[in-house]
Amino acid sequence: SASAPGGRQILLQRLSxxxxxxxxxxxxxxxxxxxxxxxxxxxxxxxxxxxxNDTPRQNNKNDFYWTFFALVSPAGDAxxxxxxxxxxxxxxxxxxxxxxxxxxxxxVEKKEPMGTAVFFSRLDAAGRPIGGRxxxxxxxxxxxxxxxxxxxxxxxxxxxxDDRSQTGTQIVFSFxxxxxxxxxxx
Numbered sequence: 001s002a003s004a005p006g007g008r009q010i011l012l013q014r015l016s017x018x019x020x021x022x023x024x025x026x027x028x029x030x031x032x033x034x035x036x037x038x039x040x041x042x043x044x045x046x047x048x049x050x051x052x053n054d055t056p057r058q059n060n061k062n063d064f065y066w067t068f069f070a071l072v073s074p075a076g077d078a079x080x081x082x083x084x085x086x087x088x089x090x091x092x093x094x095x096x097x098x099x100x101x102x103x104x105x106x107x108v109e110k111k112e113p114m115g116t117a118v119f120f121s122r123l124d125a126a127g128r129p130i131g132g133r134x135x136x137x138x139x140x141x142x143x144x145x146x147x148x149x150x151x152x153x154x155x156x157x158x159x160x161x162d163d164r165s166q167t168g169t170q171i172v173f174s175f176x177x178x179x180x181x182x183x184x185x186x
Contacts, residue, residue: 001051007034010051012072028070028079029053035068041098044125046073046080048103050096052089064088067107069127083127090116091145095158099151102130106147106158116144118160120176136174140164144172154178 001008010029014022028049029035038051049072052065067087070079091108103123111117118137122130136158137144147160155177162172 001036001038006032007054008036010035010038010049010070012038012040012047012049014047014074023075024077026072026077026079028072028082029068030082031066031068031084037093039094039096041096041103043071043098043103044101046071048072048096048098048123048125048127049079050085050094050105052092052094054092064090064110065092067094069123071125071127081126085123085127086129087119087121087133091147093146095147095149097149097151097156099156101125104149104151104156106136106149106160108144108147108160115142118144118147118158120149120156120158134176136160136176137162137172 002011012026012028016022031053034054035051038049040047040049049070051068067085067089069085070082072079087107089107090110095106097104105123106120108116109119117135119133120136121133124130143163144160150157155175157175159173161169163169
């Protein structure tokens with residue numbers, strides 16, 4: 001991210017395998033405010049980027065971050081698509097993983113009456129949700145944050161920091177397996 005009038009913006013710079021700059025910087029974010037903590041993953045047709053943005057205080061009674069998605073082609077000076085995701089995050093950090101034609105996305109939401117939980121959804125190459133959202137964490141933590149995600153060929157590994165007691169933070173891991181054709185038919 002880089003400083004911009006009134007906040008921060010997300011930029012992407014493509015490099016060759018040898019570290020040579022390929023083209024100029026691509027301005028990925030297009031919304032005012034503080035855009036932060038970008039995550040990038042390979043996607044069909046280029047690079048997928050997700051990030052959070054502080055919502056304007058008049059629109060932010062629940063203290064959350066908007067989440068955004070952009071698809072950047074291997075060439076050119078502007079993203080092919082930028083969209084606000086339907087998922088708001090209680091943390092300024094979200095996670096993204098490439099998985100062939102789909103992407104895995106993890107974020108943190110507030111839960112009632114208090115605390116937070118980690119969620120997961122698959123996205124298509126345009127940033128649209130595929131299927132439903134899955135709550136990854138259980139009901140035990142007081143607070144969760146900083147999700148990380150990786151695709152393992154047969155599912156997604158999701159890790160996050162998890163405050164289950166007053167004495168410290170734990171790192172928790174969960175594996176979300178991808179069902180085969182027989183699972184989808186059930």
